[in-house]
Amino acid sequence: MTASTMTLRSRLPSRLKLREWAAGYFFAAPFIIGFLVFTAFPMLYSIWLSFNKWDLLSPMRFVGLQNFIKMIGDARANLSLYNSAYYTIIAVPIQLVISFTLALALTQKLRFRDAYRAGFYLPIIVPLVASAVVWQRVFHYEYGILNEVLGWVGIPAQKWLFDVSLAKPAFIIMSFWMIGRQMVIFIAGLGNIPQSMYEAASIDGAGSLKRMLHITIPMMTPLIFYNMVIAIINSFQTFIPAKIMTDGGPENATLFVVLNIWQQGFQFFNMGYAAALSWELFVIIIGFTIVQFQGSRKWVYYEA
Amino acid sequence: MATAMASRKQGTSRQQTLDRAWLILLQILMTLILISFLVPTLWMVSASLKASTEIFQHPITWIPKDPQWSNYTRVFEVIPLAKFAENTIIVVALSVLGTIVSSVMVAYAFSRIQWPGRNLFFSLLIATMMLPEVVTLIPRFLIFKQLGWIDTWLPLIVPYWTANTALYVFLLQQFFRGIPMELEEAALIDGAGRVRILTEILLPLCKPVIATVAVFALLQHYNSFLEPLIYVNSMDKWTLALGIRSINDSNAANWELVFAAGTVMVAPIIALFLVAQRYFVQGIAMTGFGGR
Numbered sequence: 001m002t003a004s005t006m007t008l009r010s011r012l013p014s015r016l017k018l019r020e021w022a023a024g025y026f027f028a029a030p031f032i033i034g035f036l037v038f039t040a041f042p043m044l045y046s047i048w049l050s051f052n053k054w055d056l057l058s059p060m061r062f063v064g065l066q067n068f069i070k071m072i073g074d075a076r077a078n079l080s081l082y083n084s085a086y087y088t089i090i091a092v093p094i095q096l097v098i099s100f101t102l103a104l105a106l107t108q109k110l111r112f113r114d115a116y117r118a119g120f121y122l123p124i125i126v127p128l129v130a131s132a133v134v135w136q137r138v139f140h141y142e143y144g145i146l147n148e149v150l151g152w153v154g155i156p157a158q159k160w161l162f163d164v165s166l167a168k169p170a171f172i173i174m175s176f177w178m179i180g181r182q183m184v185i186f187i188a189g190l191g192n193i194p195q196s197m198y199e200a201a202s203i204d205g206a207g208s209l210k211r212m213l214h215i216t217i218p219m220m221t222p223l224i225f226y227n228m229v230i231a232i233i234n235s236f237q238t239f240i241p242a243k244i245m246t247d248g249g250p251e252n253a254t255l256f257v258v259l260n261i262w263q264q265g266f267q268f269f270n271m272g273y274a275a276a277l278s279w280e281l282f283v284i285i286i287g288f289t290i291v292q293f294q295g296s297r298k299w300v301y302y303e304a
Numbered sequence: 305m306a307t308a309m310a311s312r313k314q315g316t317s318r319q320q321t322l323d324r325a326w327l328i329l330l331q332i333l334m335t336l337i338l339i340s341f342l343v344p345t346l347w348m349v350s351a352s353l354k355a356s357t358e359i360f361q362h363p364i365t366w367i368p369k370d371p372q373w374s375n376y377t378r379v380f381e382v383i384p385l386a387k388f389a390e391n392t393i394i395v396v397a398l399s400v401l402g403t404i405v406s407s408v409m410v411a412y413a414f415s416r417i418q419w420p421g422r423n424l425f426f427s428l429l430i431a432t433m434m435l436p437e438v439v440t441l442i443p444r445f446l447i448f449k450q451l452g453w454i455d456t457w458l459p460l461i462v463p464y465w466t467a468n469t470a471l472y473v474f475l476l477q478q479f480f481r482g483i484p485m486e487l488e489e490a491a492l493i494d495g496a497g498r499v500r501i502l503t504e505i506l507l508p509l510c511k512p513v514i515a516t517v518a519v520f521a522l523l524q525h526y527n528s529f530l531e532p533l534i535y536v537n538s539m540d541k542w543t544l545a546l547g548i549r550s551i552n553d554s555n556a557a558n559w560e561l562v563f564a565a566g567t568v569m570v571a572p573i574i575a576l577f578l579v580a581q582r583y584f585v586q587g588i589a590m591t592g593f594g595g596r
Contacts, residue, residue, distance in 0.1 A: 023498050024419025030406035034466020042443035110331055119338040125577045127527040129545045130566040133552045134348045143360050240529050258438050265442050275442045282439045
């Protein structure tokens, strides 16, 4: 075969090839169409919206950067960002420590490991709406189980969801029950560390603490990183518990970003402003993610 | 010599006792943590069977003295819970079906067919994983409003017929790639169309993966709250999630009713979990690695 026929061939695909291409587009069509209609177009539309003012009743009005200028000085929006950041920055590291510790414990020679694993996983199987109505009452001042249990050890009852300084911590506490997925990922990862590494380390005289610091944790850093990135993205988008348990109160202490965007869009009908706010959140989440990927070079260990 | 051996023996046995003590301690600790993880759910079930006077009693009774099964009949009268359940079943079934059909098709296109644009679209699919849902919240609502889909179930179902969850496509695609291409080439020569190859050869092979995808999609749609909240207004179209929220607002003081409604929503999912636990755990382990 000469070079010229080869180029000709690649320029004019055979009928067989064309049929394969057609099949490719046919089977991929749901995604291609769906991506254009439900993702790409909405994103472009959302950019356009964020430069407009629209309450759905009067016609849309182009306002330039007004929404973004308003955003910078909007105390409510800034508070919602602060609340979400507070929640994320405190909740995520503790969640990771809990899920990692539980995963480690479940790799020991315990009885009923499957039952523990299933039990720790159960709270995230329970629909979050149902969890929220339960936790709302777990935190109840008089009849909640949290105050009851704290009472056993002599800690006075707290107002939790009605106390400005304890409402966010209450949400953080609740999030510790939702770590089943992280834990299962850690368990799977721990199972994948070659046993031979531990044996070699034992022969070299490394104790269990050394093995933990020099084998287990370094080998697990990619999964710690993965769980951290996902947990941060999710925490920034907390909505259901805030909507159900407090609706943002008390005094907006649990007004998280997505709840604020929802209120702007579907309670106050500031569609353009809500779109601008969601872009702000998008930039923050992407920013956080990029920073984490940059930082990960320093501490995440990837096998060559 | 003998003394050295004896002391070594003593050393190992002391180590063994220490190990055993540590394991027993750990066992107790884990059991306590397990209880704490189960308590909110168990409390919900237990309180759903209490008389309201018993709920507001100190100290808390964990097992209802006189189970009030009538709480359950009452909750079905206070809100149309049966109707919500029926609506939920329809919406969840149609969106899970759509997720499976579309994800299988798209995963097939991305793994076993060569076509121009394949890499581009695959990158776009992966990119959607990083996209926070909230970005498309407002514009999607306006698009569905334009289409006249508000207060119907279409916004809850149709988008899920477009393989829009990258993780599921990715899972299936990984699986399809592991099946030898010869299988297909032989079938193509025999004149079998690709649809037949997919449904008759590939699908039977990937039942476990499809089960995993189905279980995850089912959970996702059963739990869905924000979308129904935005799109579905009329009460006769509400799903269970909206129903729970409404009884929590309207009967905030009647904990037993709220908890009964919650238990009705939670029970089937826990039953499913106990039956299909394997697929949950498998799925997380797989997506945990595959899903970046």
